[in-house]
Amino acid sequence: MSCPFLREARARSCQAAPLRKLIVEGRTDTSGEKCSSAGHQQCSIFVEQRAISEDPGRCPFLHESLMQYCAAQSVPKMVPYSESQLGKCGSDSFEYCETYLQMAHPNGSHAADEWQVEGIPVPSKLYYTANHMWIDTHESGACHIGIDGFLARLIGRLDGVNFATQRGVNRPSAVLNLHGADWPLVFPNQVLISSANLYLRGNPARLAADPYGSGYLFEGWEPPSGSPSRHGLMHGRQAIHWIRQEVSRLSEFVQQCASRRGTGLDSTLCDGGTCVPGLLDHLTRDEMFRLLHEFFDPHAAWPAQ
Numbered sequence: 001m002s003c004p005f006l007r008e009a010r011a012r013s014c015q016a017a018p019l020r021k022l023i024v025e026g027r028t029d030t031s032g033e034k035c036s037s038a039g040h041q042q043c044s045i046f047v048e049q050r051a052i053s054e055d056p057g058r059c060p061f062l063h064e065s066l067m068q069y070c071a072a073q074s075v076p077k078m079v080p081y082s083e084s085q086l087g088k089c090g091s092d093s094f095e096y097c098e099t100y101l102q103m104a105h106p107n108g109s110h111a112a113d114e115w116q117v118e119g120i121p122v123p124s125k126l127y128y129t130a131n132h133m134w135i136d137t138h139e140s141g142a143c144h145i146g147i148d149g150f151l152a153r154l155i156g157r158l159d160g161v162n163f164a165t166q167r168g169v170n171r172p173s174a175v176l177n178l179h180g181a182d183w184p185l186v187f188p189n190q191v192l193i194s195s196a197n198l199y200l201r202g203n204p205a206r207l208a209a210d211p212y213g214s215g216y217l218f219e220g221w222e223p224p225s226g227s228p229s230r231h232g233l234m235h236g237r238q239a240i241h242w243i244r245q246e247v248s249r250l251s252e253f254v255q256q257c258a259s260r261r262g263t264g265l266d267s268t269l270c271d272g273g274t275c276v277p278g279l280l281d282h283l284t285r286d287e288m289f290r291l292l293h294e295f296f297d298p299h300a301a302w303p304a305q
């Protein structure tokens, strides 16, 4: 499926002009154009070339091609038809393009099929890992990977995102720098990684602000051999049930922290039974590491059902 903002246009250009200028059908004023009329014989470039026209009504240097452009951009850039098919605009990957997301989902909500558990979005189309990552696989075999809304909600200050894997068949791995401490996030299955979302290195806050969209971590393809990328992952209603269990487990964790500290910490950290956004900012370093180990360990396993 292609991006709904991707448009096609016929474009014409002069193959003899020193600078190639595109004349786009319907987007360029062609009132004074001589190229497709007998007027081309008075064009200085045509005269300089000393060319002979087989068709007196059309310049032999006039070249026509099919181009594509993004209608969501204020100054669209024309891309030859064959090239745009390779990029995200001509594939399911458009769903992760920032321009598309700003136009299609200006309020940040991604899909009608997005379920909520205690205010945590859980899109139904995704497959989830026990350490709170997700994968979205498309019919073409293309896939995107990121962190889920549960982890995104806990992250407060995030100092950096680094990528331990950026290409090739591997288990996609990133490192979050939380309050000066590194925490590894490892997707449990192999994927043919085509790129990491390097934009997050300059703007790490995007990871938690838009975990299911422009804050994705990796894009890639199903691995050429071995287990499929969704092997052993949680999906659909099962995922909803699991996130509910995780929310209760987190409340218990906070209560334990409060009783260890001997203070009313639980009322600071919980808002009506749900942990406050950016919970990690309120924990001691030791508490933060215990929480990360309990919920986001690269070797995390599913709870017994």
Ligand code: SF4
Residues within 6 Å of the ligand: 003, 004, 005, 006, 007, 069, 070, 071, 072, 073, 088, 089, 093, 094, 097, 098, 099, 100
């Ligand atoms: S740049 Fe983005 S919004 Fe524009 S056509 Fe491509 S995927 Fe769609």
